[in-house]
Amino acid sequence: MKRxxxxxxxxxxxxxxxxxxxxxxxVAAFFSCCPFRYxxxxxxxxxxxxxxxxxxxxxxxxxAFMHNPMVTALLVFGGLAALAWALAHxxxxxxxxxxxxxxxxxxxxxxxxxxxxxxANWAWVFAQS
Numbered sequence: 866m867k868r869x870x871x872x873x874x875x876x877x878x879x880x881x882x883x884x885x886x887x888x889x890x891x892v893a894a895f896f897s898c899c900p901f902r903y904x905x906x907x908x909x910x911x912x913x914x915x916x917x918x919x920x921x922x923x924x925x926x927x928x929a930f931m932h933n934p935m936v937t938a939l940l941v942f943g944g945l946a947a948l949a950w951a952l953a954h955x956x957x958x959x960x961x962x963x964x965x966x967x968x969x970x971x972x973x974x975x976x977x978x979x980x981x982x983x984x985a986n987w988a989w990v991f992a993q994s
Contacts (some may be wrong), residue, residue: 876950879943935986
């Protein structure tokens, strides 16, 4: 089984985000209320994602970042990764090994970094609400 690398995962996310962008208003209507926030009164780590996507769709990067910085960064870098992935394959350029294969066990610094980033994003979302 072929393993997916970080660049491939970001590329898939970028392509999906681009493909679903025209349906943003319909998605926003469907997700008008966060179930986690409805039950607990506290915003979830992904609160603001729909608003961030709609702002990105209109080219408002700053506004998108204010709604949810991590989602905005993932969408922007996902789009860039999709472009890099497509260009590398079109031109036959080999990608660096670290971008092609996602290691089975992440190093401790990476796991801690992801947890810190998630916690910082949640704190930002909570402070904005």
